[in-house]
Amino acid sequence: MYQKVEGTMKSKDEQIKKAVVEMLYWDNRIDASEIQVEVTDGTVTLTGVVPSYGVKEASLFAAWKIPGVKQVKNSSFVKFPTTAKILSDSQIEESIKKQLEWNDSTSRENIQVTVNKGEVSLEGYVDAYWKMFRAQKLASDVIGVVDIDNKLTVVPTEDIEDQVIATHIINAIGRSNLVKTEDVDIKVKHGIVTLSGTLPTRLLCEAALEFAYNT
Structure with missing residues (x-):
């Protein structure tokens, strides 16, 4: 039984790895051949060389888009091209x-x-x-x-009531076609927003967070 569960987890990790690598290759900002991907129990580790911090962030976000990813550790390091003019x-x-x-x-x-x-x-x-x-x-x-x-x-410059903040977030989610309002429970206390619920992919979780961030 243990071997069967272990084999299933390994298979899922391999699927996630394949999807992450494909996502990196799809992003034309990233040279995917310079980035190594390893996945263990849904945790993605990125290593290798990137030409800028912006590309390092792009590879991080690309990995987070894959369903099943629980965590991303971005250990890639920035090495600027020899032709780049490095600022002091x-x-x-x-x-x-x-x-x-x-x-x-x-x-x-x-x-x-x-x-x-x-x-x-x-x-x-x-x-x-x-x-x-x-x-x-x-x-x-x-x-x-x-x-x-x-x-x-x-530090907000306006004193906005918690209920107003919650309403703005609910309305923003309602206007989108990505996340259903009934799938997300929104609580606001002293301006601190807590989102809970179950969504099928990490990408949809990020979308829900984005609505809250922009409120």
């Missing part, structure tokens, strides 16, 4: 600050940027949860970034 830490910092300043969603936010050997730290405050991820995405697109530590804190 001060240049990376200045470039990120300009990106944040020029973007409408982050231009008025209180965000401090520090860079040490290509490792970026974002600290300060934003007024919405989705802006925290937007700031990280803007930073990840800068050449020379090898890692990002996002320490931004969400």
Whole structure:
């Protein structure tokens, strides 16, 4: 019996691995031949070399899209092409600050940027949860970034009642064709959103989270 269960789990892991590899090859930002994929009990481990932090994030998100994936460990490391012009830490910092300043969603936010050997730290405050991820995405697109530590804190500028937040999330889910509102239980207490329920794929779970993030 144990051998049968073990064999079934191994078969599922092999299916997940095949699907992850195919997903990596489908994404034209990623050189899938440089990334190794291993799967154990639904946990995907990515190793290898990527040309930028943006590609490292793209490979992470690609793996999460596969049904059956429980966790993704992205151990790939950034190695810039020899032809790339690598910016100094001060240049990376200045470039990120300009990106944040020029973007409408982050231009008025209180965000401090520090860079040490290509490792970026974002600290300060934003007024919405989705802006925290937007700031990280803007930073990840800068050449020379090898890692990002996002320490931004969400401090809403408006005092919105929990019920209003919950209603906005329910309405957003209802407008989509991806997730059914009856499949997700939404609770909000002091601005903290908790989503529970059962969805068939990780991708749909991410979609539900996205609706909450953007509220």
